[in-house]
Amino acid sequence: MKTNACTRSFLTHFCLFSIAFLLLQSTALSAPESVTAAKAGLFDPAVMNESFEESELSSGSWSQGVGNPWSVFGTPGRLFTVYQGGGYPNAAMGSQFIDGYDYTIYQQIGTYTSDTDLQVEAWYGPRVDDSAELTVALLAGPAYADAKIIAAKTLTAASKINKFTIDFNTVTQGTTGDPLFLQVSGDPKRYGNLDFIQVHTDAPTISRTNVKAQPVKTEFSDDLRQLIGDYNTVFDSPSQDETGNVPLGNGNVGMNLWVEEDGDLLFYVSRNDAWAEAMTLYKLGRIRLSLNPNPFRTGYPYRQELKLIDGRCDIEAGREGQKVSLSVLVDSDSPTIYVKAECEVPTMVTTSIYNWRIGNRRDMHEPMNSISSWTFAGAPDSVEMYESADQSDWISEPGVITTWHRNEDSIVPLAVKWQHMEDYADIINDPFKDNTFGMRVSLDSEAGAQVIAHNMIRNKKTDKNFTLRVTTHAAQTPTLEEWQTQIRKLAATAPSPETAIDRTSKWWNDYWNRSWIFISDNSGTDKSAFEVTRAYVLGKFQYACQMRSKYAAHFQGGIFTVDPKIAWYGPDPRDTGATPDYRFYGTDYWWQNVRFMYLPQMAQGSFDFMKPFFSLYLDxxxxxxxxxxxxxxxxxxxxxxxxxxxxxxxxxxxxxxxxxxxxxxxxxxxxxxxxxxxxxxxxxxxxxxxxxxxxxxxxxxxxxxxxxxxxxxxxxxxxxxxxxxxxxxxxxxxxxxxxxxxxxxxxxxxxxxxxxxxxxxxxxxxxxxxxxxxxxxxxxxxxxxxxxxxxxxxxxxxxxxxxxxxxxxxxxxxxxxxxxxxxxxxxxxxxxxxxxNPGHSCWYQTGILAARLGLTKGAKEDVVIRSRTRMVRTDTLVRPLPEFRFPGYMGSPHDWCPDHDGPGNMMSTLQEMLLQNTDDGKMLLLPAWPKEWDVKFKLHAAQNTVIEGTCKNGQIEDLQVTPKERLKDVVFSSSEMSE
The missing domain is CATH 1.50.10.10 (Glycosyltransferase)
Structure with a gap:
């Protein structure tokens, strides 16, 4: 790295970190060849001491800015700078010039188990002041903001670099399943001290079930990028209403996003852990973003693209010379929603928050409330159950509005009593009592922002660039104040929109590299191949948006439900006061349905998505x-x-x-x-x-x-x-x-x-x-x-x-x-x-049965019918009922929508048409695949095997089996049964 004088002065006081990439490789990285500090051109050898060579970290180039997996906590000082590089994918270096400021860098390294055991090797020093300290700690908690230190070791520097070995053996203070963080904190004591640390760890257990993440490619091929891009959802006009919404999410936090013609950009905010008292799953609210001048006028150019490979939605709108470019995403590694805007002309921005529960306590005996809580539905009048009103704060932080729901009660004690389980109450966990969830909304603008009403934020004057940030949080906390502290900390540690865009794109790139199925019809006349592939790809996208939560996903709408007055199943909710929190059957887990969301994840290589499904029952x-x-x-x-x-x-x-x-x-x-x-x-x-x-x-x-x-x-x-x-x-x-x-x-x-x-x-x-x-x-x-x-x-x-x-x-x-x-x-x-009754929607097993029996025609028929089972709006007399614009939302004759078990059922069928594992270790290839369909595929199989190839006109091409010794277990099993 070339450095100027200012940068070199920063580098007289720095900290350097290097750690193996545990989540994917589970091995320590080898150090680059040792070179002298002088050769590296980074540090003054007189300051560094010759023993710096022992660290073997002085080679490689460094660039400013920290990225995944390291994050910086807080704002240590205005001259604190972070660099990344040095020949290590995970290395980070902090430069601290002003005395008296601590600094902390952390990263998630896995998931806590009761037998968490790892070793850290560290080189630390030299110091002008030997009293300076550096602390290496393990933390566990639902998120870094609420993580607790479960083990820590403090190192005291000397006048030269010393090697330390730190053992964290059988740490037993955490909660099984919580994310596990490695945190390194320095206290320089005074100017002139130099922090230096190299950290290597053994691979810790990364989940309560010791899930092994499969290796993935780190780069897309151009071919694969194009194949994914063919299924992006593109609109050339704004939408009429929320029937034009598209989904976004990071595995726990989600949003339904739409733009209304002659109107505004809107989105619902949701979390898969936003549990209210009676086990209803609430939205956090709805956000409206209004721009003046308005680029969404009728007749103005408009282009909206849901970019699957990047996990974001890009919008460009407005007439020539007044265009607005928007990038909307949920950050892959923090509970933060970003709307990043660049405008050709100065623009006034107003953000409005709509929360239909502010000040409204809900009596769960009301019919529409009761149906939304299957856990409470049918209760006699003598049993009282309320869900508390939401609250908001638009005063404490300038330019910020925070809304929240805090559970004052819980359905669990009632259920324990009425199911005669009082003798076992101590083994029944209550996930609802004191659960608090909500969002903190802020507007980043060079002109500054101000709260103009209890639910509105506006920039102080027009601006060309701005970012709307929505930080979300859910946690069981003893007090509301603790939750408020946590969400502020989360907001303070959230990355810049540029960093969020980059790392979110990388996460989604890696996700799509796990597996794929792309079908084409070799006659060129059958559009069903495209429709089935689209349903498969968009179904995978929606699953990835909601399957990294602590809790299992929900088949009946998941986190992407909409206003029930537009699309419903069961009782007609119009004129009942039903809100977007309503869903028929509530949020309980029905085995026949929820299993189909998780069964296809193994062949897709998404073993990490299985963790909440395992917790749901095993725990x-x-x-x-x-x-x-x-x-x-x-x-x-x-x-x-x-x-x-x-x-x-x-x-x-x-x-x-x-x-x-x-x-x-x-x-x-x-x-x-x-x-x-x-x-x-x-x-x-x-x-x-x-x-x-x-x-x-x-x-x-x-x-x-x-x-x-x-x-x-x-x-x-x-x-x-x-x-x-x-x-x-x-x-x-x-x-x-x-x-x-x-x-x-x-x-x-x-x-x-x-x-x-x-x-x-x-x-x-x-x-x-x-x-x-x-x-x-x-x-x-x-x-x-x-x-x-x-x-x-x-x-x-x-x-x-x-x-x-x-x-x-x-x-x-x-x-x-x-x-x-x-x-x-x-x-x-x-x-x-x-x-x-050979059904072709929801939980019907018709297709997967056909695939396992080698009945190719029946299996194909099933996936084709399922791919066309679109979610429709039910609030109109128009027939046939108009479909939602996003083609990935599936309908169901039995469940609340969008339906999520039907797509999973279709995925399993399609995957078993291509590949089946046998009980004796063989892999049946193409056991029920129609010859008129060509396909490119990559699927995971038993014994940590990955199979990738192409089938054209019924013939396999370019077959790759990893590991190679498993090739002998592949059995070509094309079946042409008379059906």
Missing amino acids: KAEIFKARAKQYYNAEGIYFQECMSEFGLPAMRNFGWGAEEYSEGYTRNIWQQALEYGVVLLDYCRYTENTEFLKSKVIPWCTESLRFYDTRFPKDDDGRIRITPTHAVETYWVDVVNDQPSVAGLHYICRRLLALPANVTTDEDREYWKKIQASLPPIPKRKLDGRTFPDNAESYNPQRFNFEAPDLYTVFPFRIYGLDITDQPIEEARYAWKKMP
Whole structure:
């Protein structure tokens, strides 16, 4: 780096950091070849001391500005400068010239577990004042702003550089699953002191489940960039209303963005952890940005592009000479929304905040409020439940408005009481009490900004450039004041809009590099190939916008719901006062639906997205055991179809005044824990994570078997007799040995007994064999000389819903399959053709069943129909109903919209049409792929394998398998079945 005199004076007092890139590589970087400080041209050797050579960090060039993964906390002083480079992707250097200012640099290095263990090697010094200190600390918390120090070591400098080894062994003070931060803080004491530190760590555990992130490419190829860009959403005119909104998000914070013709730019702000008292998921509010002169006038040029590869929306509008360019995004690494604007003429900017809950306490007995909280719905009048009013502050900080909702109560104690679980209250976590969420809105303008009303901010005079910042935050805090301190700290540490744009683009580039599927029709006449690819790509985008939260995503609208008066399912909410917080079915987790959001993530290489899904159920295993004991005096694990975030069923399903779970459709469905066990086993098959397998997965699966063993009686032959039971939601009456339960028990036993002996115990294996020997046979029946799987051993044929319980033998339990020989696959194919209700939306399993059976035509039909199931506005008499402008919003005949389980279902089908893992380690390639579709693909497979290639006219080209030794396990399995 070339330096001027001013920069060299800064460099007489600096700190230097280097750390291995833990989240992707999990290895320490090797140091560059040692050179003298003089050769590097960076530092004065007389000041640095010859021992600087020992650090091996003096080579490489440096540039001003800190970036991912390091962040600077606070404002240490007006002459504090940060540099990055030095031949290390993660190196940062701080220069501090003014005496008496501390400095702190930090980065997230993983996720806390109870066995967090790492080592730091540091070279530190020299010092003019030996009393100067530098502290290396580990912090854990939901975000850096609320993170607590869980371990720290302080180093005291000497007159020369000394090497220190710092061990952080088995740190046990954090909360499992919280982000883990490495923080380095210096206190120079006085001018002339020199900070110098090199940090290397062993790879810490990066999640509670030891998730291994797959390596990804760091750069897009031009070809891939163009392929992604073909599915950008581009508008050449503003929208009529919020039916023209497009989604943006960073995995937890989201926004629905739209521009109204002759109007303004607007967006809803949402978070996946904005829980109110009754487990309703609130919007944080709506923002309106008004510009004068207005570039959105009718007839003015307009172009809006949702840039998928960069995770942002760019808008250019206005007539010649008065154009406005806007970049809108949610920062990938902070809970901050940015609207960055460049105007050709000085512009007056007004920001308005609309919060429909300010001053309005909500009585949860009101019908539209109650439906939004399935956890409270149906409560008797004697049970009181309110959600507190939102508040705002437009006085404390000049030019800033902060709004928030603070929970004064919680539904959890009510649910514990009414479900007779008081004896187990100590194991039921309450995520709602004192939860506080909100946003801090500010306007950065050279002209300055001022609050002109309780909900409005305006620049003090016209300006050509400005940035609207919306900092969001949610946390359970003992006091409101603590939350306010935290959100201010988050705002103070948020990066510049330029840094946010750059690092957000990099995150999304890396995300798209994990996997892809791009389809084209080789006849050139069928537009369905484009429609299916678009649905797949835009579905992935929406998932990535909301799947990095502490909590699992929601299938019924997720964080992208809109005003229910425009699009609804169920009761008509018009003229009811319903707000954008409303959604039918509330925010409870329905197993049949939520699973489809997470199943495709493994083949896409997004194992990190699985963490909240694992937490949702795994972390509540003790609650599930307690429920088995309480209601049935049984042992083991089970959970029911509809579950709250805190581990108990929604009260609408349990029943107010009921002795046990009583909702008719789902009362006696038992196999959910077995299905979840398959997901866990598949995850371990993909990642080869034996520690997770032994500590979490095998115990879960064993306890799910134990529930059946202790819940149900044995017949005269010693076989488990499962009754009362349902065959999913379709058959309720006189059902014995329902197929989903029987198939699940057989399949889990088979998978467990196939595990290597070194990850199991003799005691476990004997128990699995005992269970296996006590299982009833797979129910089958005969018709017209054909044998095929049945819905149960015996049942009343009256139907109450539209599932195919008989085909749970194909998905999720692979009793039948293309590679399985002990059950004739033609039996299952015949059952598929005889399905009474082969649906193609929402949770219907029609497509994935067809793919697993090699029924190419049926699988293709399913994904094509799903790709055309668009979200429509329901507030009009126009027929057909007008679609929302964003083509990625999917509709559903069963759920609140946008629907998110339907797209995931389609993704799984499409992926299994291309690639299937077998139970013996093989990979079936093209098992149900139509020859008329060409495809470029990259998918992840079992044993940390990645398969990339192109298929043209039914022939594979450019096949790449990583690692190469897995190529021998690829089986070409193109299936042309008569359907």
